[in-house]
Amino acid sequence: MSSSLNAESSSFATVDDIPPSLYIGHHATDRSGPVTTRLLAQAQNAGYDLLTSPITTPHFHSRVLQLVGDHFQNAASTQTPVENLPTPLITPLSPADSHLTPSDANSAIIGVVSPWIDLSSRDPLIAHVSKHILGMEVAYAAFCGISNLIIHGPVSSEGTMQYARAVLEALGMGPYVQIHVLLPMTGELEVDVEGTPLAELARDEYSANASDDDGEDVGDEGEPELYGSWEVWDAMRGLCSYHGRLSIVKMVLRTRPIASLPTDQFPPQPQRLACPFQSASVLPLPLPAPPLPTVGTPKRLQSNAYAGNTQRHGKHSRANSRRSILRIKLNNSIRSREANRPLGIPPPPPTNPALPSPDRTLRPRLPGLPAIPPAALTDNLESITYEVFEKDPVKYEWYERAIALALEDLEPQVPGKGQDGKAVVTVAVVGAGWGPLVSRALEASRKTGVQVKVWAVEKNTNAYVLLQRRNMEDPAWNGKVSVVKSDMRSWKGPTAGSPSTGGGEGETTRKVDILVSELLGSFADNELSPECLDGVQHVLHPTHGVSIPQSYSAHLTPLASPRIHADLLSRASNDLNMSVQEKWELPYVVMLHQYDFLSTSPPSSTRTTPQGNAAEDSDLQPNIHQTWSFTHPLPPSILSQARQRSGGQIDAGGFQGGNGSNEHNARCTPPGGLTFPIPHRGTVHGLVGYFETVLYASPSATTNVVGSGKSQSDDWKQTRKVELSTNPLTMSSKSPDMISWFPIFFPFKTPLYVPDNGSLEVRMWRGTDDRGVWYEWCGEVFEQRVGGGGKGKEMSGRRGRKVGGSGLLSSRGNMCLM
Structure with a gap:
């Protein structure tokens, strides 16, 4: 252990015995005005070293509330689902939105x-708006030279990982910004907000007091956990990979006996701030504060926070009841010189020529070898890949x-008629390849x-x-087929030109009635089908145009596979043209x-037993x-906003x-994650993914129950x-014997051990920055509480004790470049 010589005792004292540098803030x-140099001077004369300042003003708060309120009102008045409307966009800050400006005095401002945002909201729209506000405020504060920021902790512990993911992104917006997360020592975080917090605008179906299937109140968790705040913080720092610029602020209420607080859990944490808050029922804290002891642990600092004459400056009772002392323990340097690692965009790793399009090769050819999916938009597939495509009837x-x-369905709706008076439906096959879908359209x-x-469009x-x-x-x-050489996203649409060339420049285009594509990957969207189809939608008829497929979804379950894990361990990084860490951060x-x-x-009675289930009990x-x-x-409207x-x-x-x-193609799991109850102990090596897709559902489609011995695929007419479907639960009923896709696997670098009657909570994100698309995933292991779980449903109420986690993999x- 590092030590220093004590001159008086001629002995060595550990670094822990050296008093930390302490500042009083x-x-x-209720501070809404600007923190001027005059105000800072007055504060210093009163014994304070630092002042806090809100980054934005009440005007900005009102502007955001108006924006979100108008969005919900528009959805209600037009009877349009909120998801079908473009998300409200927050324009950059104006002078009325923030009092901050770059200044040398900002080094004394935190x-x-x-505090009115809700990064952990169950409502996707509220969470979306909140994280944009966080990004704007962090970026502007960093621009103004403010190096320390306080952010209130998650409103709901259920959304901790969603909250942490937003904070991790914010850490990359300022290379010198320290972010301090305000958490209570125990119980719930008390936030004093002027006006309406965004959490109150959340839709009823996402309300924290929503009931589960059994009618129980999901949001009611009874008495707070003694170590609940520590568990929230531990989950956050784990997902953020113990980021050096992330620390905790402990909030202590005067109504809570200091001796009963779980301080033994917090001293080892990277704490630079301590905030003793008081509730409205307590006498106001005097201003200025009593002198601080020069030596002591964070526990002693909190215990001594209220010493002094509480009657002094009593005339400030109402104002002072909204104040607190902010104690700052800084390192030798307030500003960290740790710069952000630049976000490089290396070219996509090359696919092994011997294993073209591995997710679609025939089963006998690929005995379990993990392979990187092809990059559909940047790579041109080889001939053997197209050949393999056509081998799946x-x-x-x-x-x-x-x-x-x-x-x-479309014949009666198409206005144009052929020479014989019958309707002619325009069909475009985008990404035609060798043309198997063209042949099927003609048939x-x-x-x-x-x-x-x-029309056949191929790049x-x-x-x-x-x-x-x-x-x-x-x-x-x-x-009879018009063949066009073009990226589907830049194709202008059908023209009146020659069928063999697709027409020349400047010719009048018409709309497509049916747009057919086969862009799905093993995880539905991992080969950028959403981005491709968004780019070609402009050629589709706006009224009756049909996309095949119409919809698709991605699905997950935890998997134990020592064989795959061993293969990744033994695979040299240079074989994949990437670092050791990166090979664990790819699907x-x-x-x-x-x-x-x-x-x-x-x-259940509605699910078919999957073929090839590896579970020991065939009934499971x-x-x-x-x-x-x-x-x-x-x-x-969504595409119009994207183009703008x-x-x-x-x-x-x-x-x-x-x-x-x-950004409309970004996705994430629900704030509470996906909970998988695991009845018997085991080791999770990763997550295996599947997809389901509706190629076409007629407006007159029915959901009649299929008769005994007859699958849905036989009843399509x-x-x-x-x-x-590649989902083992539905594949036999929707598309039996299909071999075009293999499952996708998201590995955990360190396998997760799950005890008996445990559970795994999985969170996943689909991120995009307009240049490419990537995935992020993590898992947490919990000891399941008695009576929790069920048939894979998300657990309600409290979780069990956390016993492990994977950290964030990205x-x-x-x-995958766009």
């Missing part, structure tokens, strides 16, 4: 992030069914008797050559061998949760970088709905 929750048969249903037209005009120059040859030589095509497509679904439950099936979903086509943000017409940036034009360094 003053915090007033900024306070708006199920997928293309299902696509043909979907196109046939869409043709039957669907032949079987239904609906005339079509087919791969080599595949474009083959498409032209096939158009000339294939009897089914017979020169891989795998064919599963020697694995176990750890979270299982008895099958895995708990597989949906993470998020996408729907096409998007509401035009991309073109700089709207002055509002994205929270994770860029101009925010792709009656239900008028066609679906694909593929941002190897994002």
Whole structure:
């Protein structure tokens, strides 16, 4: 242990015995005006070293409330779901929104992030607005030279990881900014907010007092946990990888006996601030504060916080009741010189030529070897990959069914007529490849008797050559297909030009009635299907246009697979063209061998027992949760806002970088995460992912129960709905024997041990900065409380004791470029 020589005793004293540097600051929750140099001088004369200052003004608060309120009112008046409206955008700060300006005096100011935001909100819209406000305030405070910021802790412990993820992003917005999270020693965080907090605007279905399926109050957790705040802080610092510029502020209420506080848990924490707060029922704290002892631990500082004559300056009773002493224990240097690691964007790792498109190769070819998914927008696929695509008869048969249903539904709606007086439906296959979907569209037209005009759009120059040859030589095509060499996002749409070339420049375009694509990856959106289809939606008819697929969703479950973990351990980093850490922060497509679904439950009457279940009990099936979903086509208003943000017409940036034009495609799991009860002890090596998609559902689609021995796939003409699935719970009923996709695997660098009757809470994010898309994921292990759990549902009420966690893993360094 480091030590120093004590001259008087001629002995060595440990560093812990050396008094820390202590500064006294003053915090007033009702301070709304600017902190001027005159005010700072008065504070210093009164014995204070520092003052706190809100970053934004009540004017900004009112502006945000008005913006969110108008958004909800617009949704109600138009009877439009909030999710179908573009998110409200907060324009940059104006002089009326903040009193702060760059100044040398700002070194004596601690900024306070708006306490009325709710980063942990269950309502996605409130959480979205809150994190944008956090980003704006942190960035502006850093610009003004303020190096210390206080942010109030999460309103709900359920949303701790969602809160921590936003704070982690904010830490990257100022290379010298220290963020101090205000948490109570025990109980709930008391926040004194002038006006309406955003939490009160949350929709009823996301209310903290919402009831679960059994009618129990989810938000009512009874008496607060003694170590609840420590658990929140421990989860936060773990997700933030023990960031050096993140610390805790402990708030102590005078109504709580100091001796009863769990101070034994907090002294080792990176604490630089201590805030003794008082409730409204306590006598006002005097101003200025009594002198502080020069030596002592944080516990003694809090215990001595209220010594002195409480009757002095009694005339300030109302104002002082809203004040607190802010004690700051700083390191030798207030400003950390740790600079942010630049966010480099290395090129996507090359795919092994011997294993083209590994998530779609046939099962015998890939015996469980983890492989990196292809980058659909930046890579051109090889010939062998297209060949493998066509070897799955199920997928293309299902696509043909979907196109046939869409043709039957659209024929009466298409205004244009052919030479024989019948409607001609325009079908565009984007990302046509070798053209299997083109052939299926022509076959669907032949079987239904609906005339079509087919366009094949392909960016791969080599595949474009083959498409032209096939158009000339294939009897089914017979020169009827218009082949276009173009990225689908830059294609202007059908023209009146030659079928073999797709028309020339300046020709009038018309809209597409059916837009067909096969852009889905093993996790639904991991090959950037949302970004591709957003970019080509401008060619789709705005009234009756149909996208095939119409929607898709991603699904997860924890997996034990020592074989995959061992393979990643043994794989050299230079083989993947990345660092040792980065190989654990990528999703891989795998064919599963020697694995176990750890979270299982008895099958329900509505779920089919999956084939090949690795669980020991054949009567059990895995708990597989949906993470998020996408729907096409998007509401035009959302795409219009995205185009305006991309073109700089709207002055509002994205929270994770860029101009925010792709922010509508960011996704995350619910604030409470996905909870997987694990009945028997085991080791989780990662998360395995699947997807489900609705290729087409007719407006007259039904949900009739399928008869015994008959799957939904056999009843598609009656239900008028066609679906694909790799989810083991639904694959046999929706698309049996399909082999086009392997599961995706999100590894944990350190496997997580789960005890008997434990649970794993999983959180995942789909991030974007307009340049690329990446995934972030983490897991936490809990000892499940008696009576908790269920068949994979999210647990209500309190969780058990946390016993482990993975930390945050992120593929941002190897994002999939757009």
